[in-house]
Amino acid sequence: MAQALRSDPVGLIIREKEPTNLETPFDQVDSFLTPTELFYIRNHFHAPALELATYQLRIDGAVTNPFSLSYEQLRAMPSETRVATLECAGNSRVFLIPQAAGVQWELGAVGNAEWTGVPLGALLERAGLEEDACEIVLEGADRGTPKEPPVPRGPISYARSLPRHKALQREVLIAYQMNGRDLPLDHGYPVRAVVPGHYGMASVKWLTHVHVVREPFRGYWQTSDYGYWDELDGNPVRRALGEVQLKSEIARPRVYERIAPDQAYRVSGAAWAGETDVTEVAVSTDGGQTWTAAEFLDPVRRHAWRRWTFDWRTPAEPGRYTLLSRAKAANGSVQPDQHEPQYGSYVVHHALPIEVFIDDRTGASV
Ligand SMILES: Nc1nc2c(c(=O)[nH]1)N[C@H]1C(S)=C(S)[C@@H](COP(=O)(O)O)O[C@H]1N2
Numbered sequence: 502m503a504q505a506l507r508s509d510p511v512g513l514i515i516r517e518k519e520p521t522n523l524e525t526p527f528d529q530v531d532s533f534l535t536p537t538e539l540f541y542i543r544n545h546f547h548a549p550a551l552e553l554a555t556y557q558l559r560i561d562g563a564v565t566n567p568f569s570l571s572y573e574q575l576r577a578m579p580s581e582t583r584v585a586t587l588e589c590a591g592n593s594r595v596f597l598i599p600q601a602a603g604v605q606w607e608l609g610a611v612g613n614a615e616w617t618g619v620p621l622g623a624l625l626e627r628a629g630l631e632e633d634a635c636e637i638v639l640e641g642a643d644r645g646t647p648k649e650p651p652v653p654r655g656p657i658s659y660a661r662s663l664p665r666h667k668a669l670q671r672e673v674l675i676a677y678q679m680n681g682r683d684l685p686l687d688h689g690y691p692v693r694a695v696v697p698g699h700y701g702m703a704s705v706k707w708l709t710h711v712h713v714v715r716e717p718f719r720g721y722w723q724t725s726d727y728g729y730w731d732e733l734d735g736n737p738v739r740r741a742l743g744e745v746q747l748k749s750e751i752a753r754p755r756v757y758e759r760i761a762p763d764q765a766y767r768v769s770g771a772a773w774a775g776e777t778d779v780t781e782v783a784v785s786t787d788g789g790q791t792w793t794a795a796e797f798l799d800p801v802r803r804h805a806w807r808r809w810t811f812d813w814r815t816p817a818e819p820g821r822y823t824l825l826s827r828a829k830a831a832n833g834s835v836q837p838d839q840h841e842p843q844y845g846s847y848v849v850h851h852a853l854p855i856e857v858f859i860d861d862r863t864g865a866s867v
């Protein structure tokens with residue numbers, strides 16, 4: 502009988518020991534696909550132990566034909582494999598001044614993997630959506646008491662909804678494999694949702710229940726947490742986070758790296774967007790005064806990141822320098838210079854300042 506794999510967290514950065522919250526050392530990722538063992542882990546609760554033999558996925562609610570699937574039945578359905586970038590909505594929170602509550606992610610609560618599974622749309626088609634079905638609630642088997650107020654009474658499960666239209670897109674997968682192997686325990690074994698183009702919170706792990714609802718779902722993870730302030734007729738209104746906003750990150754140099762003067766240095770990073778394509782990345786090595794176009798290593802592929810590089814001649818003058826990268830996308834959007842306050846402690850997608858030290862003592866023993 503297959504066992505849930507607790508992958509060895511080799512090289513991951515501890516942000517919280519239990520529940521498990523581990524960050525990818527972003528400077529160490531240079532492949533298009535993030536190796537599974539280096540992929541960040543974001544768990545709100547203790548990871549539940551699900552058994553393949555008894556696993557059931559229930560699809561019910563506003564459908565004509567509710568049904569349950571065993572793991573074997575799910576595996577027997579036609580599958581698709583897609584590459585998608587997952588970014589936690591709280592990624593880069595550590596850059597916020599003043600500090601915001603929540604896990605202090607730096608650059609590595611993001612990864613790009615290949616996911617295999619059954620399109621959610623195929624399951625919904627089989628269930629037959631009622632005409633007035635408006636959202637699809639995805640619920641995981643993990644339960645607990647959340648941290649951020651206002652906190653509901655008693656333990657709750659992790660549940661998020663998708664608008665009907667998004668849930669029916671072919672890219673939304675009920676996945677059982679990551680990078681060609683069965684999901685490890687912390688990435689949702691045995692079955693998770695993967696919602697390309699949306700922040701990570703939409704990709705519900707340990708998925709056991711797909712519930713079709715007739716009115717917008719107002720659960721904790723949709724309102725209290727993972728929400729932001731939009732504006733309607735001059736009044737702030739609370740909305741659920743969804744689509745990923747355009748972002749680029751510098752992987753190398755690392756934050757506060759020490760670099761020798763007057764030498765060739767290859768700056769590298771990645772850029773991604775939600776429901777559009779990254780078309781341009783520019784790099785500044787002087788705190789944003791001048792910008793030069795970077796070169797892409799990867800072609801445009803919707804929902805997958807594009808790695809990029811920029812060849813820098815480091816300054817002869819020792820000192821502290823600020824590097825920035827800024828992406829543009831096919832829909833005309835540009836990465837902002839500053840954090841957008843309506844997003845609170847989420848969606849930190851502005852051009853992040855990476856400070857480095859040009860130092861001629863580089864190479865000397867420390
Ligand atoms: N059931 C469940 N699904 C979940 C979560 C969770 O705590 N429980 N965390 C979400 C969040 S906030 C993110 S960013 C992604 C992270 O996926 P990963 O741990 O595989 O990187 O899972 C999402 N799915």
Ligand SMILES: [Mo]
Pocket residue numbers: 543588589590591701702
């Ligand atoms: Mo997240």
